[in-house]
Amino acid sequence: MAKLLYKLGAWAYKKPKRIILFWLMIIAVAGGLIAMNGMEFRGSMSIPGTESGQAGEILKNATGSTKDYGSIRLIFKVDDGKTVQDSSVKDAINKTIEQVQKEDNNVKSVASPYVRKTISKDGKIAYADITYNSESDKVTQESKDKVLESIKITRDAGIQIELGGSVTLSKTEVGGSSEIISIVAAFFVLIFTLGSLMAAGLPIVTAIIGLITGLLGIMAATSVVDMSAMSISLASMVGLAVGIDYALFIISRYRQNLSEGKDLQESTALALGTAGSAVLFAGVTVIIALCGLSLCGVPFLGVMGKVAAVMVLVVVMVSLTAVPAGISLAGHHIRPKKKKKTSTRFVCNEKNQKSNLWGRIVTKYPIITIVLVLVLTCAVGYSAKDMELGLPDNGMMQKTSTERKGYDIMSEGFGEGINGSLVVVMQASNSGGNTLKAMQEATKEISDLPNIASITPVVPTKNKTIAMVSVTPKTGPNDMATKELVKNIRDKSKVTESKYNINLMVTGRTAVNIDTSDKLSQAIPKFAGVIVVLALILMILVFRSILVPIKAVLGFVMTLVATLGFDVLTLQQGNFADLLGIAKAGPILCFIPVIAIGILFGLAMDYEVFLVSGMREHFSKTGKAQESVLYGVKNSGVVVAAAGLIMTIVFASFAMQNDINIKSMGIPLAFGVLFDAFIVRMTLVPAVMTLLGKSAWYMPKWLDKILPKFDIEGEAIREEEKIA
Incomplete structure (x- = not known):
């Protein structure tokens, strides 16, 4: 793979205008398709096979209706x-x-x-x-x-x-202020990191090309694929963040090659063969994780994952082609500045030249560092045990929105339960006898349950074997007492079946939301298990080690626990609500944990690859474990820190939006990336690698022989250079 990307980098350097023209043509075609077919975001959050879904279908068939x-x-x-x-x-x-x-x-x-x-x-x-x-x-x-x-x-x-x-009235913002804020903030981070306006501008330009291409392609697809506006919001978040990061990794490696005395074309080709290989691996990892959302058995979540995966695929393709093309067009303008010669009396000792202050601190006190990281993880992540999942209702929207005002007025006039009414479908198991009277008796059984504000009379359908009643709880749609009421009504069905041959089923918007949340709660352990196993396999293939992958996966688990704990502290319990613009505390958006697992896994492995591959590359040359850790932190750490900060800024800008769904995605992802990049990868990883020493790179010879090799450090290219 490294050789192929090396050749691609050399070709892209020679044909930059063709590559830029190609992507502009793709953008024009996608724009033309939108102009011809328009775009429409649609798609429900219902899950087939749930009890509420089955009850809804029975009711629709009985009433002759074909739709909700x-x-x-x-x-x-x-x-x-x-x-x-x-x-x-x-x-x-x-x-x-x-x-x-x-x-x-x-x-x-x-x-x-x-x-x-x-x-x-x-x-x-x-x-x-x-x-x-x-x-x-x-x-x-x-x-x-x-x-x-x-x-x-x-x-x-x-x-x-x-x-x-049920009709959505407040528009979900698709593109606009969040992206602009992210781009401006990222530009300043890049200027600080790269020390050049031209060098800082190139990742922004290529990321925008990737973002526009991906967004237009996805928007064009809305004419044939049902997707919600949240799908494109997630794709926009992830696409912009990884687009800037991937370009940064390639450009940083290019500038490092220049500083080692290589010419412009060779530096570009080598950058794509090394950093480009890591970008490709990282992108594929993120794509696999996003497509893995389909494993949850939730259609709308699978669509969201695939849409975001398409965006990442486009961004990776742009990074591997438009970035070397942009480097070629920029020429010497993004070359790193030559370091000024310093008097010999001010030259740092050899140890300081091979490391930086942060690397020396972390590696000098590895046990203390690990303990502090564990304590911080437990302190933030402890609240994750109290996590409640749900779907946001109008009561969680901004106080200025008409939906929130309407919710509050309805609660004032009729009690909060009016916003979460339940539809109880009654089905007679046989047509004999007086089914209407049996249904009325079953209604009395329900009315004895706690937390019921009111219940309507039985409304039978034409065939009289199906009927419905509307139950208004005393509590709101996302209250635990309402969820308990749904469970109690379903449990009561055992009694009504034995006494009156009447089966009780609960449906309606509130019941559908409850079932959706329960389904996703059950999917979390399964999905997390698949992701952990996948992470172990991928890391073993990349690093040819046993302990490094285990350390990488444990770090990801720590990030996930801390992220979910922070989510509970903020969105669910309302801490820092004013600062984060949270209108009203409530349950965690039911699909956020699954999305967080998928995206944070991909990004965590990105940072692991970019940081630890530098350590492995140096260790393979010198055989010095301690020195390789310091080398990796100094040479890759700054880029990883900048990339993590940029991605945090991107997600944080979306977290500042008013839409509760987008905010619920932005807050945990911003915190998760920040925690993983700076606490886990930049702090925990070098500390653990220091303690492991040379054993970190141990790999049984028999296993090394049978596993396929993925060259992301460009070893094959260096071997060819030695032979030449």
Whole structure:
């Protein structure tokens, strides 16, 4: 692989304009496809095979429905001594409802609060539900705009009106401020690291080429593949971060080759043969981890992983072609500055020349360093044991959003449980006898359960063997008591089946969210186990060692524990909420642990490869274990630290967004990368390598012979140079 990439680097250096033109053509084609077919983000978070999903299908079949209709809830509130029954208020609300029905042919029905009696006891709050002919994710922006236009009638009448329902109203930002902030901050980090504006600008330019190419390609694919806006947000985060990092690794190696006296073309080819090999291995590792999300058996999560994997693949391809092309066009402008000659009386001793201060501290006190890292990991990660998973509801959105205001008004007027109503589907196991009476008796059994605020009468379907009741809990949709109520209703089914031949199933948005969270909770150990085994195998192949891979995997586990603990401390328990812009503490987004495992595994192995491969390269030349650790920290450590800082900045910029889903991804990934790069790789790894000494590189000869070899340090290239 190193030889092939060496040749690619030499060719790219000679044909830079062709390569840049190629990527510009790809961007133009993707843009043309979007112009022709448009783009539409859609896709639900439901999981097939869950009890709530099965109940929903049974109910749809019984009612003759083929889809889950989308809905927007109009929530009204009056003050100043008025009630919704006042003639002026009533007139404005009715006119709004009429306007909605008249202006939009996609509206199936609007349930008036005066017909459905959806008015609070004090008469101050009421709500009306708009039901559409299409599913929630297929309700058009035009329909949403018509609702926003219609509600001006009530607002002009002095009535507060907010929106809720299953249709997403607040737009998820796809590209924009987060990327700009990341790029600007990364540019300053690169200037500090590389000491040159031109050298700092090249990774930014190539990363932007990769990001735009990947994003446009993914957007073009939305016309044929169902994906949510969160998929492209995750892809954007990962793509921008690794794009800058991979370019940085190649350019740093190129500048190191120049400083050793090699010419421009040879330095470029060698950089791609060595650092490029590591980039390719690292990229493939991240891609495998992201595609591995499909192992969880959750369709929407598998799509998110594959979309992000496509982005990483594009970025790797751009890094291996556009970066050497950019180096060729930049010429001598990104050459490292020559070090000024220093008087002999100020020359540092030989030890200082081969190491830096951080490397000397960590390797001098390895046991103390390891203990401190373990204590820090336990302190931050301890809270992970209290982790609760869920899906965000409108109550976790920013206080300024109409969905959050609507959630709070509904809670005020009807109790928080109104935002998490449950649909109980009743299925008669035989058609004999009075099934309606049996269902009514089963309803009484349910009503005796704790945490129920209200329960509606039985509503049978046409065939009368299927019916439904709506149960309103006293607690909100993400409250543990609500989850317990769902479990209790399902457990009660054993009683109703034996007594009345009535099977009870729970569905509805809240139950679907609970089942999704439970499914993902069960998937975490399986996915984590696969990732750990994969990490061991990959590291053994790369480093031809037993102890180094074990150390790498244990470091990843420490990063994961600390990350999940930090997630609980912030998003779930609300610590640093104001600083992080968390509107309301709540359960961890159910798919975050799985995504964190996949992405952090890939990135952790990246940093391990770039840091430890330098140590292995020096050890293979000198046979000096201690010196190789110091060499790796000094020569690769600065680049790894810069790469980790850049990636942290990228994820942190997304963590500052208002959308709770994107924020929930950005916060743990920013912390996880920061912890792994600086605490685990830059601190723990050199300390452990110091204690292991030469035994770190032990590999049984029989195992070394049967394993395939992956040359990521360019040993084959150096051998050819010796022969030549």
